[in-house]
Amino acid sequence: MATFFQTLVAQRADLLTALGQHLLLSLVSLLIALVIAIPLAIWVIPRPKIANFFLQIAGVLQTIPSLALLGMLIPLVGIGNVPAVISLVVYALLPIFQNTYTGLTEIDPSLEEAATAFGMTRWEKLRKVELPLAFPVILSGVRTAMVMIIGTATLAALIGAGGLGTFILLGINRNNNTMTLIGALASALLAIILSFGLRHIRHLRLKPVLITAAALLTIGGGFGVYRLVRPKPVAITIAGKLGSEPDVLINMYKELIEKDNPNVKVTLKPNFGQTSFLFNALKTDQITVYPEFTGTVLESLVKTTHQATGDPAATYQQAKKALQKKQLTYLPPMKYNNTYALVVRRDFANKYHLKKISDLDRISDQVNAGFDLEFLDRTDGYKGIQKRYGLNFKTQSMSADLRYEALRQGKVNVVDGYSTDSQIPQYDFVVLQDDQHLFPTYQGAPLLRTETAKAHPEIVHSLNRLKNKISAADMQRMNYQVNVKRQSAAKVAHRYLSEHHLLGGD
Amino acid sequence: MMAESTSIEFRQVGKRFGTQDAVKDLNLTIEAGELFVLVGASGSGKTTTLKMINRLEETTTGEIYYQNRPLTSIPLRELRLQMGYVLQQIALFPNMTVAQNIGLIPEMKKMPATKIKQRVTALLSEVGLDAQTYAQRLPSDLSGGEQQRVGIIRAFAAQPQVVLMDEPFSALDPISRAQLQKLTLKIHQRQKSTIVFVTHDMNEALQLGDRVGVMQAGKLVQVGSPDDIAQHPANHFVSQMFASTQTNDIYGVYLNRLKVLGYLEPMAAIDNKLPAFDNHQTIGEALPALQKEGAVQINNGAEPAGKLTNKQLLAFMVKFKKE
Numbered sequence: 017m018a019t020f021f022q023t024l025v026a027q028r029a030d031l032l033t034a035l036g037q038h039l040l041l042s043l044v045s046l047l048i049a050l051v052i053a054i055p056l057a058i059w060v061i062p063r064p065k066i067a068n069f070f071l072q073i074a075g076v077l078q079t080i081p082s083l084a085l086l087g088m089l090i091p092l093v094g095i096g097n098v099p100a101v102i103s104l105v106v107y108a109l110l111p112i113f114q115n116t117y118t119g120l121t122e123i124d125p126s127l128e129e130a131a132t133a134f135g136m137t138r139w140e141k142l143r144k145v146e147l148p149l150a151f152p153v154i155l156s157g158v159r160t161a162m163v164m165i166i167g168t169a170t171l172a173a174l175i176g177a178g179g180l181g182t183f184i185l186l187g188i189n190r191n192n193n194t195m196t197l198i199g200a201l202a203s204a205l206l207a208i209i210l211s212f213g214l215r216h217i218r219h220l221r222l223k224p225v226l227i228t229a230a231a232l233l234t235i236g237g238g239f240g241v242y243r244l245v246r247p248k249p250v251a252i253t254i255a256g257k258l259g260s261e262p263d264v265l266i267n268m269y270k271e272l273i274e275k276d277n278p279n280v281k282v283t284l285k286p287n288f289g290q291t292s293f294l295f296n297a298l299k300t301d302q303i304t305v306y307p308e309f310t311g312t313v314l315e316s317l318v319k320t321t322h323q324a325t326g327d328p329a330a331t332y333q334q335a336k337k338a339l340q341k342k343q344l345t346y347l348p349p350m351k352y353n354n355t356y357a358l359v360v361r362r363d364f365a366n367k368y369h370l371k372k373i374s375d376l377d378r379i380s381d382q383v384n385a386g387f388d389l390e391f392l393d394r395t396d397g398y399k400g401i402q403k404r405y406g407l408n409f410k411t412q413s414m415s416a417d418l419r420y421e422a423l424r425q426g427k428v429n430v431v432d433g434y435s436t437d438s439q440i441p442q443y444d445f446v447v448l449q450d451d452q453h454l455f456p457t458y459q460g461a462p463l464l465r466t467e468t469a470k471a472h473p474e475i476v477h478s479l480n481r482l483k484n485k486i487s488a489a490d491m492q493r494m495n496y497q498v499n500v501k502r503q504s505a506a507k508v509a510h511r512y513l514s515e516h517h518l519l520g521g522d
Numbered sequence: 523m524m525a526e527s528t529s530i531e532f533r534q535v536g537k538r539f540g541t542q543d544a545v546k547d548l549n550l551t552i553e554a555g556e557l558f559v560l561v562g563a564s565g566s567g568k569t570t571t572l573k574m575i576n577r578l579e580e581t582t583t584g585e586i587y588y589q590n591r592p593l594t595s596i597p598l599r600e601l602r603l604q605m606g607y608v609l610q611q612i613a614l615f616p617n618m619t620v621a622q623n624i625g626l627i628p629e630m631k632k633m634p635a636t637k638i639k640q641r642v643t644a645l646l647s648e649v650g651l652d653a654q655t656y657a658q659r660l661p662s663d664l665s666g667g668e669q670q671r672v673g674i675i676r677a678f679a680a681q682p683q684v685v686l687m688d689e690p691f692s693a694l695d696p697i698s699r700a701q702l703q704k705l706t707l708k709i710h711q712r713q714k715s716t717i718v719f720v721t722h723d724m725n726e727a728l729q730l731g732d733r734v735g736v737m738q739a740g741k742l743v744q745v746g747s748p749d750d751i752a753q754h755p756a757n758h759f760v761s762q763m764f765a766s767t768q769t770n771d772i773y774g775v776y777l778n779r780l781k782v783l784g785y786l787e788p789m790a791a792i793d794n795k796l797p798a799f800d801n802h803q804t805i806g807e808a809l810p811a812l813q814k815e816g817a818v819q820i821n822n823g824a825e826p827a828g829k830l831t832n833k834q835l836l837a838f839m840v841k842f843k844k845e
Binding site: 124126127129130131132133134135136137140144145148149 | 576578598599600601602603605607609611612613615616617618626627630686
């Protein structure tokens with residue numbers, strides 16, 4: 017409980033931003049869905065066949081998993097707010113359309129007959145009789161839609177639209193349950209509060225409600241649409257993948273660039289999503305720079321016959337060359353290599369004088385390793401270890417989040433991990449040196465469009481200050497400070513830059 | 523336009539639903555200012571006939587004339603704004619207050635708001651509902667009888683030249699029904715609108731109609747004054763309708779019907795010694811006095827209609843007793 021409030025206080029600014037994004041995203045989507053679904057339902061009332069067709073379509077759209085829908089939209093409209101809003105609108109259509117249609121068709125036919133006999137036009141009937149009578153049913157559809165939107169909007173964080181999902185994803189990524197809990201609670205609370213508010217609209221008179229809705233629609237819709245469609249990189253946008261490490265890096269980029277170039281304004285998009293989202297966003301100029309790993313470039317971003325190898329320089333050169341063909345510039349990498357690592361407890365290392373992976377050969381009958389399933393199966397994982405080092409020992413598969421805990425408790429004595437994991441300094445673990453260069457190189461380096469690099473050599477210059485800086489130990493420590501000590505990424509980044517005199521100009 | 527010129531004329535009108543003739547070969551003229559009752563069993567075509575007047579149903583053959591113009595030549599909205607409509611289901615709009623329901627058609631006719639308010643207040647008090655208490659209530663707060671009172675004044679509120687009433691009282695209890703029948707006669711007398719009233723209750727038809735048209739299986743089998751029809755039923759069907767409809771509730775039978783059927787002894791002048799009842803009152807109302815005094819006098823307004831004795835009442839009850 018204490019950690020919960022501690023995190024809440026520490027993250028309150030981020031939480032408010034996320035809440036605001038979430039609310040804006042949800043309301044804009046809801047308004048758009050209202051504007052589409054209600055007139056459509058009114059239009060199809062005298063056309064039951066078309067109504068049925070629409071109900072089927074909306075029902076089918078509803079069954080598409082939200083992640084799949086987001087994924088399908090990316091090639092069409094890119095990433096960010098637009099696909100998020102589109103998919104939320106798609107989900108909100110059915111409940112609103114269905115309830116409006118049901119509400120209007122279930123009006124007592126004798127009331128319809130009376131209204132007709134009194135000489136009312138279609139519009140008069142709608143305004144004076146049908147909509148007021150269907151209002152409670154329509155409203156409950158709107159409530160359903162809204163609760164659904166708020167829940168689904170948490171997924172928007174996956175494609176860079178921000179919102180409370182950022183907290184949830186970050187929490188999962190950092191193995192920080194408190195953050196996940198805060199994100200989930202905030203989203204649930206938001207749904208409850210808005211739903212409660214909507215329920216009480218029912219007791220109000222229809223006219224003021226409609227006027228308020230119309231006003232909100234105009235103001236909110238206009239503002240929202242403006243926010244969503246205005247051109248993104250006003251100055252420079254730097255994005256990072258999920259997690260503390262990219263977050264620290266982009267904060268360094270920002271500080272370096274702004275220090276060197278007071279006229280440049282840098283906007284950060286931390287936790288912007290997964291690799292392919294960021295790469296697409298960079299290509300479509302929605303973001304200006306993001307840090308990418310050399311190994312990842314060769315593995316997933318470019319088609320090449322070269323594989324990432326244990327040779328850092330070769331890996332970088334191959335990645336750089338392949339990216340050049342895509343009009344992208346890959347600046348020189350930092351020092352650390354965030355690759356696979358075999359990790360042991362310090363007492364275990366001391367007892368058997370372990371420094372390198374090949375040292376395990378001496379005690380291979382005493383090794384009890386806990387490996388992630390994927391690592392067990394990879395040719396640059398355990399299979400590579402067996403082949404390259406000629407090692408064979410007892411292994412068991414365990415999920416990534418349990419390995420370090422198992423190691424700490426002594427249930428296993430060797431685990432796989434990543435060389436910059438914050439748990440390494442946290443529990444004082446030791447990383448065994450990959451003396452046979454089995455593991456591929458994953459060095460972080462800034463990636464930007466060649467066009468940008470040519471137009472802004474001063475930015476390239478600032479980014480290059482980190483060339484060959486930041487060791488794996490530095491990165492472990494900084495990850496530890498953010499993930500475990502809950503310090504802000506910006507603070508951690510600044511501390512490193514000033515301690516290493518990188519802010520002093522040339 | 524003057525009310526005097528209002529009349530509805532059916533010329534060779536037929537209405538078919540699919541292969542079924544709902545109304546066949548209908549020729550009928552309804553005079554301006556008259557209260558014309560269409561009576562018939564369910565499925566006889568009486569409601570269809572009514573709904574063709576405001577074009578809720580269109581004719582299949584023939585033509586209906588309103589004020590000597592074919593209905594189809596009159597713009598629909600203009601036509602319907604001149605015709606009040608009262609439904610069996612009452613159909614007050616549940617989202618509007620009593621006052622808003624009554625003021626709806628005047629408002630559609632662009633009557634100024636202050637005038638509408640005056641009209642609503644006057645109409646409510648005319649039907650015995652205090653405007654202070656009732657104007658701002660919702661229909662759901664009213665009893666069935668109260669709701670239909672509002673339904674009736676809603677139809678009359680804009681002073682239409684024609685009011686169409688489709689079995690307006692058949693879902694109500696006998697007491698409310700009797701009250702509302704009187705009310706209908708009262709409003710008709712004051713407003714002089716043409717009323718076309720549909721019912722399946724012969725008792726009600728005879729009680730209300732200036733003239734009554736009897737429908738059977740889509741055909742108009744007899745048109746005449748209530749006396750004509752009671753005394754000279756055109757066929758077996760018409761006389762049967764009397765027998766079946768009138769004895770359902772002997773206490774609800776109007777004293778007027780005893781007169782029409784010849785059960786009253788003629789009286790030359792009002793006899794002050796006998797308890798007096800109006801001919802719009804029912805047997806049930808006269809029964810206690812009849813038991814005490816042995817005879818009562820029935821008056822039609824200020825005119826004596828006749829004397830009812832225990833013996834005559836027994837004769838009526840034996841004749842029309844329900845099997």
